[in-house]
Every structure is written in C-alpha cells, then in structure tokens.
Amino acid sequence: MVNITINGQSIQVEAGKTILQAAQAQGIEIPTLCYHKDLNPTGNCRMCIVEVKGGRFLQAACVTPVWEGMDIQTHSEKVTKDRKLTLELMLANHPQDCITCDVSGECELQDLAYEYKASAPKWGSKGGRYPVDSDPNPFIRVDMNRCILCRRCVSACAEIQVRDVWGVAKRGFDEVIVPGAGTTMLEARCESCGQCVAYCPTGALSNKMNYGIARAHQVTKVTTTCSYCGVGCQFDLLKKNDKVIGAQSNPNAPVNGMALCVKGRYGYDYIHHPERLKKPRVRRYLLEGKDKNDIRDSIHDTRNSTSKIESPWDWVEAEWDVALDITAKKLMQIRDQFGADSMGFLTSAKCTNEENYLMNKLARQVVGTNNIDHCARL
Amino acid sequence: MTNKKIVYKAVDPEIEELAHHHGGTQEATLEVLKDLGAKNKLNPATITETARALHLPAHETYGMATFYSMLSLEERKKVLRVCDGPVCWLKRASNQLSVNSDQLISEWQSKLGEDFTIERSSCLGLCDRAPAVLVEDEQAGPVNPNDAAKVCEGWRGVQTDYSKPRQGEVRVMTALIGKVNPDEIDSALEHGLYDGLKKALQSDPTVVLAEVESSGLQGRGGAGFPVGRKWRFVASEKRTPRYIVCNADESEPLIFKDRVLMDTNPHQLLEGISIAGYACGASEAWIYIRGEYEHQARRLERAIEQAEAKNLLGKNILGSDFSFKIHVHRGAGAYICGEETALIESLEGKRGEPRLRPPYPPTYGFRGQPTAVNNVESFCAVPHIVKNGAEWWRNLTDDPTPGTKVYMVLGHVKNPGLFEAPFGLTLREIINNFGGGMLPGSTFNFALCGGAAGTIVPPALVDAHIDYSSGPLKGVTRDIKFMEKRWTQVISMGAGSFLICDQTVSPVSFLRELLHFFAAESCGKCTPCRVGTWRSLEILNRMTSGQGQQGDTEELKTLAAIMQDSSFCGLGQSVPIPMKSVLTHFGAEFAKAEK
Numbered sequence: 010m011v012n013i014t015i016n017g018q019s020i021q022v023e024a025g026k027t028i029l030q031a032a033q034a035q036g037i038e039i040p041t042l043c044y045h046k047d048l049n050p051t052g053n054c055r056m057c058i059v060e061v062k063g064g065r066f067l068q069a070a071c072v073t074p075v076w077e078g079m080d081i082q083t084h085s086e087k088v089t090k091d092r093k094l095t096l097e098l099m100l101a102n103h104p105q106d107c108i109t110c111d112v113s114g115e116c117e118l119q120d121l122a123y124e125y126k127a128s129a130p131k132w133g134s135k136g137g138r139y140p141v142d143s144d145p146n147p148f149i150r151v152d153m154n155r156c157i158l159c160r161r162c163v164s165a166c167a168e169i170q171v172r173d174v175w176g177v178a179k180r181g182f183d184e185v186i187v188p189g190a191g192t193t194m195l196e197a198r199c200e201s202c203g204q205c206v207a208y209c210p211t212g213a214l215s216n217k218m219n220y221g222i223a224r225a226h227q228v229t230k231v232t233t234t235c236s237y238c239g240v241g242c243q244f245d246l247l248k249k250n251d252k253v254i255g256a257q258s259n260p261n262a263p264v265n266g267m268a269l270c271v272k273g274r275y276g277y278d279y280i281h282h283p284e285r286l287k288k289p290r291v292r293r294y295l296l297e298g299k300d301k302n303d304i305r306d307s308i309h310d311t312r313n314s315t316s317k318i319e320s321p322w323d324w325v326e327a328e329w330d331v332a333l334d335i336t337a338k339k340l341m342q343i344r345d346q347f348g349a350d351s352m353g354f355l356t357s358a359k360c361t362n363e364e365n366y367l368m369n370k371l372a373r374q375v376v377g378t379n380n381i382d383h384c385a386r387l
Numbered sequence: 388m389t390n391k392k393i394v395y396k397a398v399d400p401e402i403e404e405l406a407h408h409h410g411g412t413q414e415a416t417l418e419v420l421k422d423l424g425a426k427n428k429l430n431p432a433t434i435t436e437t438a439r440a441l442h443l444p445a446h447e448t449y450g451m452a453t454f455y456s457m458l459s460l461e462e463r464k465k466v467l468r469v470c471d472g473p474v475c476w477l478k479r480a481s482n483q484l485s486v487n488s489d490q491l492i493s494e495w496q497s498k499l500g501e502d503f504t505i506e507r508s509s510c511l512g513l514c515d516r517a518p519a520v521l522v523e524d525e526q527a528g529p530v531n532p533n534d535a536a537k538v539c540e541g542w543r544g545v546q547t548d549y550s551k552p553r554q555g556e557v558r559v560m561t562a563l564i565g566k567v568n569p570d571e572i573d574s575a576l577e578h579g580l581y582d583g584l585k586k587a588l589q590s591d592p593t594v595v596l597a598e599v600e601s602s603g604l605q606g607r608g609g610a611g612f613p614v615g616r617k618w619r620f621v622a623s624e625k626r627t628p629r630y631i632v633c634n635a636d637e638s639e640p641l642i643f644k645d646r647v648l649m650d651t652n653p654h655q656l657l658e659g660i661s662i663a664g665y666a667c668g669a670s671e672a673w674i675y676i677r678g679e680y681e682h683q684a685r686r687l688e689r690a691i692e693q694a695e696a697k698n699l700l701g702k703n704i705l706g707s708d709f710s711f712k713i714h715v716h717r718g719a720g721a722y723i724c725g726e727e728t729a730l731i732e733s734l735e736g737k738r739g740e741p742r743l744r745p746p747y748p749p750t751y752g753f754r755g756q757p758t759a760v761n762n763v764e765s766f767c768a769v770p771h772i773v774k775n776g777a778e779w780w781r782n783l784t785d786d787p788t789p790g791t792k793v794y795m796v797l798g799h800v801k802n803p804g805l806f807e808a809p810f811g812l813t814l815r816e817i818i819n820n821f822g823g824g825m826l827p828g829s830t831f832n833f834a835l836c837g838g839a840a841g842t843i844v845p846p847a848l849v850d851a852h853i854d855y856s857s858g859p860l861k862g863v864t865r866d867i868k869f870m871e872k873r874w875t876q877v878i879s880m881g882a883g884s885f886l887i888c889d890q891t892v893s894p895v896s897f898l899r900e901l902l903h904f905f906a907a908e909s910c911g912k913c914t915p916c917r918v919g920t921w922r923s924l925e926i927l928n929r930m931t932s933g934q935g936q937q938g939d940t941e942e943l944k945t946l947a948a949i950m951q952d953s954s955f956c957g958l959g960q961s962v963p964i965p966m967k968s969v970l971t972h973f974g975a976e977f978a979k980a981e982k
Contacts, residue, residue, distance in 0.1 A: 176446020
C-alpha cells in the first residue's frame with residue numbers, strides 16, 4: 010500500500026494502481042477518451058492529465074502508477090484549462106455536424122466538450138479530409154473525419170476480437186486509422202463483429218443497418234440474452250416505436266461484457282422480418298389425421314413446386330398444443346414399434362443448460378434411451 | 388451478402404525469401420520493406436504479403452511502410468533528398484537561394500530531369516555541409532540546384548576536415564580524427580584503440596562499472612542522465628539477456644557530431660559499446676543508425692567485421708569469458724526514433740512511437756529485456772575513461788561537469804564546424820574563441836542552443852553558462868564557488884550545437900522553420916503534439932507571409948503551454964522550448980508580424 014493525496018484527501022492505495030484507478034475508487038471522476046477499462050491503456054488522448062506536485066509535466070492518470078507521497082490535483086485550474094484546449098484541438102478537425110450525427114447523445118467527445126465548455130476553434134478542417142462512409146463493410150459505417158485517433162478500435166480489434174484489422178498509418182497530423190494495408194475491412198480479415206463500433210467514443214465508426222433511424226434518447230433499451238447460441242451473451246435491444254431497431258453492447262453483461270459476435274450484434278433483422286415463423290407448422294395430412302402411406306400417391310405433391318392448389322403435403326400453421334401432441338404421439342408410436350433405442354436425441358448449443366437438462370430427461374426417462382448427444386461435442 | 392470463395396495462396400516466394408533472409412521475425416519488417424521499396428514494389432499487396440511472411444497483421448507492416456519517410460508507396464526513380472532543415476534553410480537564405488521547399492524541389496527537378504525523384508527530407512545531419520542533399524545513399528554538400536550537372540557526374544561537394552584542432556580545444560574523442568584510418572583496424576590498434584577494452588577485460592565488470600560511475604559521465608544525447616547510473620540499473624537487473632543499444636539516430640537539426648565520430652573513428656564507438664556490454668553483463672548490442680547515414684553504417688559494419696577477425700569482438704574476446712556481438716540496424720527516416728523508447732519500438736519492427744514510461748529501458752527495453760540505451764558520443768567517451776581512469780576524466784577540466792564535450796557551432800560565424808572542449812563555456816566564447824567570431828557585416832541577433840528543441844538565446848544572455856539543464860551530478864561538484872557563479876543563468880547544453888544567427892534572420896521565420904521540422908516529425912500519437920505542431924506551423928506560415936492576425940502570438944503561447952504540459956513524450960514536451968524562449972525575447976518581432 011502507498012499513501013497518496015488526491016485533491017487534498019489522504020488515502021491509501023494498493024501499489025501498482027494507476028492514478029485513475031485510485032481516483033475512481035474515491036469517487037473522483039477524471040475524464041477519459043482513449044482509456045477504456047476493458048483495453049490496455051495507451052495514454053494517447055491526454056484528456057486524463059492531472060497535476061502531480063513537483064512534476065515538470067502533467068501526468069496521464071490512466072497510465073501513471075501511484076507512488077508513495079504522490080500529491081495529485083485532478084481538477085486544478087491548469088489541468089482543466091489544458092483539458093479544454095486538448096478538446097479544442099480535437100474539435101478543430103472534427104465535423105461540426107452533431108446536429109445530424111447518429112451518435113449525438115452518446116458521444117464521449119460531445120459529452121466532454123459540454124462538460125468543459127469547449128467549442129470548435131475557428132481554424133481547422135472541420136472534417137472533409139476523408140471520404141464519408143468509406144468502407145463497403147455491410148454492417149459498419151466508417152467516417153474517419155470524426156475520428157479523434159484515440160485508437161480504441163485498434164485495441165478492441167487486437168485485444169478482444171484478436172482479428173487485428175485496424176491499425177495506424179502515416180504519422181503526425183496525417184495519421185489515420187486504416188484497416189489492414191489500407192484495404193477494405195473485409196479484405197483485412199474483418200468478421201464484422203462490430204467491437205470497434207462499440208468502443209468508438211465518437212461517430213467515426215457506427216452501424217450501417219440503423220444509421221439515421223434513431224438516436225440514443227429516442228430509443229428504449231431492453232436487456233436480453235442472445236438467442237443464437239448457448240454462451241448466454243447479454244446485450245441491449247434498442248426499441249423505437251415498438252420496433253427493434255438495433256442491438257448494443259451492455260457493459261454490465263456478466264458473460265460477454267462489451268463483446269458480441271456478428272450474429273448477436275447485427276443479426277436482429279429477423280425480428281420484424283415478414284417471413285419470420287412465429288407459430289409451428291404441421292403438414293396438412295397430419296392435421297387431418299391421415300397416415301403418410303394414405304397420401305403417398307397424391308397427385309398434388311407440391312413439395313417441390315409453387316402450385317397454389319391445396320395439397321396434403323402443405324405446411325399449415327397450427328397451435329403449439331396441436332403440434333406438440335402430434336410430435337409426442339409420433340415419438341411414442343416409434344418407441345412402441347421399434348424400441349426406445351431406435352431413437353436418438355441431439356441437443357443444441359443454442360439451448361440453455363436447463364433446456365439441455367430437460368432434453369436429457371426426455372430421452373432417458375420418458376423415452377428410455379441413452380442415445381443422447383449434443384452438437385457442441387462433435 | 389454472399390461469401391466469396393477463399394482460396395489459399397502461398398506467400399509470394401520472393402517476399403518469403405526476403406523475410407527469411409532478414410531473420411523472419413517482426414524485427415525484419417523494416418529491412419524487408421526497404422528492399423521492396425528499392426525495387427519499387429511497395430504497395431498494399433506486397434505489404435500484406437510481407438505481413439503474412441512475418442506472421443503479422445497487415446496493419447503492422449502498412450503502418451511501418453507509411454510511417455518512415457524513406458519508404459514510399461509511390462514509384463520512385465533515383466531518389467534525391469533535399470535537406471529541408473533549419474541550418475540548410477539558413478545557408479540558402481544567406482546565399483540568396485530559394486528557401487521554399489516546394490520551389491527547391493521543383494528547381495532540382497527541372498535541373499536533374501526525369502531520371503530523379505526529388506523529395507524533401509527533414510534535416511539530413513549534414514549541417515556542416517549545408518546546403519545538403521542525399522543522392523540515393525550518398526551524402527552531398529554543399530550543393531545547390533545549380534550544381535545539378537556535377538552532382539549527376541558524381542560530385543558530392545566538399546568534405547569537412549576536422550583533423551586540425553582549433554585553438555583552445557581539448558581533444559579526447561576527436562583526438563584521432565585524420566590520424567587514424569577509419570577503415571583499417573591495424574591503424575586503429577596502432578593508435579591505442581581497444582586498449583580500454585583490454586584493460587576492462589582484466590578487471591571485474593563491477594570495477595569497470597564503478598569507474599564509469601565515478602567519472603561522472605553524463606549522457607551526451609542531450610538529457611545528461613548519468614551513464615554509470617543507467618548501466619548500474621541494467622547490471623542490477625536479474626533477468627538476462629541484457630542488451631546494449633547505441634542511439635545513432637542522429638536526426639535533430641543542428642546535430643552532426645555522431646556522424647563525424649562514427650565516420651572518423653568507428654572503432655572507438657565499438658570499443659565503448661563493448662565495454663558497456665562487459666560492465667552491464669550483456670552479450671549483444673545494436674547500433675540503431677539513421678537510414679540517411681548509409682555511408683557511416685557501412686563503415687561500422689566493416690569495422691565490426693575487422694574487429695571480429697581480430698577477436699576484439701565475437702566469441703571469447705581475447706581469450707576471456709566475454710563474448711560480444713554488435714549489430715548495425717538502419718532506420719528509415721524518423722526523428723522520433725531518437726527517443727529511446729521509440730527507437731526500441733523501431734528496432735523491434737514497429738512504428739517508431741514512444742512507449743509508456745515507466746517502465747524505463749533499463750528494466751523493460753529491447754525485446755522486453757533490460758537495455759542500456761546510450762548516445763554515440765557517450766559510448767565514445769567510455770574507452771578513454773576506462774583506459775585513463777575516472778580521475779583523469781574529471782581532471783580534464785576544473786568545471787564541475789567533468790570531461791569534454793563535442794560541440795558544434797553553425798550559422799553566421801567565420802569558422803563553423805565541430806570542436807571538442809570541456810564544459811563551462813559561454814556562448815560568447817563559443818562564437819569568438821571557437822567559431823572565429825561573427826562573419827564580417829554580421830552582428831549577433833540570436834542563437835539556437837542545444838539542438839532544434841533548444842533555447843533561443845538573445846544577445847543579453849551570451850555570457851550565461853552552458854550546461855545540462857539537470858545540472859552537474861551530486862558528489863562530483865568540487866568547487867562550490869563555481870556553483871554560485873554558474874547557476875544564476877544557465878543555457879541548456881542539449882546535444883551541444885549552437886546555431887548563430889545574425890541581424891538578417893527574422894526570429895519569426897526562424898521559428899517557422901523549426902515548427903516545419905517538428906510538424907513533419909511528430910509521430911501523431913498524442914493530441915497536443917499532433918495538432919499543436921501542425922496548428923503552430925499554420926499560424927507561423929501566415930505570419931511569415933504577411934498574413935499575421937491579431938492574437939497569433941497569444942495562440943502560439945497557448946499552444947506551446949499545452950504541448951509542454953500535456954504531450955506524451957520528449958518531442959512534444961520540448962517543441963515549446965524554442966517557441967517559448969523566442970516569444971519571450973523577441974515579442975516585438977512577433978507583434979510586428981501580427982499586422
């Protein structure tokens with residue numbers, strides 16, 4: 010433990026902690042941009058600078074470890090002035106289009122500019138340096154004009170997704186974030202997980218599917234568990250006018266944190282898809298109580314045609330009870346006729362543990378066979 | 388969206404071969420990219436292939452290819468790099484030549500024709516041969532566009548001769564200039580080179596380390612950190628292997644001493660590095676030399692070969708248990724790589740961006756191992772200290788800062804160039820005693836002291852003492868009277884170069900040249916330096932072209948303050964040193980330029 014003073018308050022901190030961690034533990038908020046708790050700190054943006062007594066320069070709180078006797082001022086006049094100036098240096102070359110920007114309201118740059126009363130100086134490019142929507146990736150919208158070069162996308166891609174798509178090219182004022190060797194994202198092995206979008210503090214990286222549809226304050230967030238596989242990732246579905254318009258990482262998700270795969274993050278368009286199956290379907294002949302052998306020679310076999318004529322092979326929407334009754338009856342019929350071991354049960358990684366357990370019960374106790382397996386074991 | 392069918396393709400055999408040739412690891416990146424660049428084959432496809440061959444993500448190699456100024460994705464012919472540094476600028480201005488970089492490039496282009504690709508280059512380290520150019524690998528100067536025809540025929544200007552000491556010089560590191568043949572090890576041995584190493588090998592490494600420590604030798608790169616203390620940190624680290632890295636990435640405008648030291652006496656450097664290796668318990672060293680010093684790099688490689696043949700390097704040196712290997716690693720054009728952590732990053736085959744500190748290189752350096760990074764001149768002093776003893780080194784001067792230093796004096800003096808002298812000089816002494824006085828018709832206006840990131844000194848301060856800003860070491864000071872006299876006014880020594888400007892040089896234009904350099908060389912990692920240098924240059928461009936606006940000076944001051952306070956590394960933190968000093972001393976000139 011080391012003894013330090015933050016804003017006049019003496020505290021003990023575990024050795025090796027950073028100033029930022031020490032301050033956060035005390036409930037003192039230090040603004041950050043390039044820092045994110047999930048990523049290795051880089052100290053690029055210089056927003057979290059604090060004054061350390063006796064130091065020649067201001068120190069970046071996110072990367073500076075505490076030392077014995079350190080006397081820190083997190084909001085001295087010098088510090089707040091420099092933070093405001095740093096923001097202005099960023100804003101000078103950032104488009105002044107918050108009014109139409111998709112991430113307005115959840116933009117960290119905007120929030121800090123608001124907090125520090127920083128406005129864009131008269132000079133600077135205000136964007137226009139790079140093409141807007143510059144990447145053909147079907148899910149991720151790229152607008153490097155809005156980039157403040159915090160490199161969170163680079164770290165997220167390298168450290169969380171381990172795809173190493175994003176990198177830093179050129180140097181000095183020309184520095185720019187590029188995928189791979191200046192190619193498109195997909196050419197640079199992108200798997201469209203959207204981690205970079207989730208970690209981008211500005212609108213440089215945003216989502217194509219719901220671009221221009223709603224902003225943060227216009228949506229209701231509903232936390233849910235992903236239905237694609239059994240990992241149990243949680244995220245927030247974004248709802249506007251009773252319609253799901255997007256999915257977003259929920260940092261409190263216990264299993265996955267901010268991480269999601271392409272299906273979890275972008276595979277939500279089935280929800281309101283006109284062709285989505287909402288009820289079970291049963292072959293017409295089964296609903297009519299017929300046996301397959303009775304209709305084997307049916308002339309209206311429409312299974313492989315688009316004929317509108319009614320056929321016993323048609324899929325007909327039915328209630329769950331009806332469908333399940335038929336299924337149960339058929340399964341019992343097979344067991345009675347051919348024996349329990351004539352059947353096998355294969356469960357899915359998409360199911361939860363509880364569902365898998367129930368499937369196991371069904372196989373062993375109801376049907377009476379040990380022929381049960383799981384797709385994840387293959 | 389349909390998935391494109393992905394067909395596996397083996398790595399381009401040519402690139403695979405290149406990668407293998409250079410070691411096949413990330414550290415080979417720069418060399419592979421340079422080789423591809425030399426064949427005009429640098430493009431996104433080959434860069435991606437390079438990444439595959441070296442098992443890296445494509446953005447790493449692309450980031451490298453676009454970071455270093457000597458690499459280019461555009462097709463090039465024979466390359467002529469025109470030095471765009473402040474010293475060459477000053478020389479061109481004095482000789483009534485074009486000073487605008489674009490104009491200069493087009494003049495060279497029209498004179499040389501289509502066989503050449505002309506590029507600007509930040510300072511080439513040929514300040515004593517200004518105005519300088521680099522013709523492919525060959526250093527040339529002084530040359531200007533009118534010499535184009537001669538340059539095509541192989542004329543490379545005039546070499547500066549430092550074999551004769553100036554009056555008042557105390558030569559240690561430069562003593563053998565002109566006496567020793569840099570390409571013949573026998574000549575070096577005749578002059579007593581490697582005696583220091585031989586002496587060191589007869590005693591315990593701790594003894595050698597203690598000797599260097601007690602000599603009070605301070606790092607000659609500019610910061611003046613005690614060399615012995617740094618080595619002590621490395622030697623006391625339990626982890627092995629430990630490494631020695633020689634910083635020969637001399638890219639700061641005004642500084643060319645390391646080039647001269649390597650050029651005139653390469654064995655002295657090799658000896659110093661070997662002694663460092665012995666003292667620190669290292670068995671391998673890298674000399675990171677800037678890409679523009681190809682001539683010196685080859686000379687060093689030749690010297691290493693010869694020393695290995697004589698068993699002065701390599702396995703079991705002179706029958707001892709000490710084995711030592713020195714590698715030469717060429718940079719590719721980036722001033723920031725002179726910052727020790729950026730240099731290590733570059734050595735590891737990454738973009739030359741500074742690392743977070745702490746941990747410092749002595750604990751976490753090259754390949755994450757304990758590493759001593761020292762300047763060429765620091766290493767060059769070591770053999771003399773070991774050979775003659777720490778006491779001798781301290782007694783070279785009665786100044787509290789021990790030993791001698793290689794100085795450079797440039798600009799409007801009669802006798803510009805390089806000299807070696809003890810500490811404790813004043814600017815007046817440098818100009819009059821060593822620089823031969825101001826040029827006829829020139830009166831002293833101001834001097835840039837240290838290096839490009841040094842102080843701009845007005846006439847009122849020509850009698851201030853020059854020393855490391857960190858001051859002399861505790862325990863080494865023997866004369867307290869010196870201290871009292873000296874520390875009233877001190878000009879920072881930096882790397883020891885002094886550019887003297889006369890009344891014809893406008894401080895506003897001069898600052899513009901400095902910012903032109905820094906804006907081109909900022910790595911872009913942190914916001915204050917990336918945008919601050921660029922914005923300062925924009926303001927100064929306006930001010931020097933008669934478009935100054937009210938409030939410009941104030942804004943420059945604000946930018947200087949934020950760059951100094953908040954930048955990530957020494958580059959951004961020291962850009963404000965010249966800015967602030969010139970704004971303090973020449974406020975009136977800036978006020979005039981505002982209107």
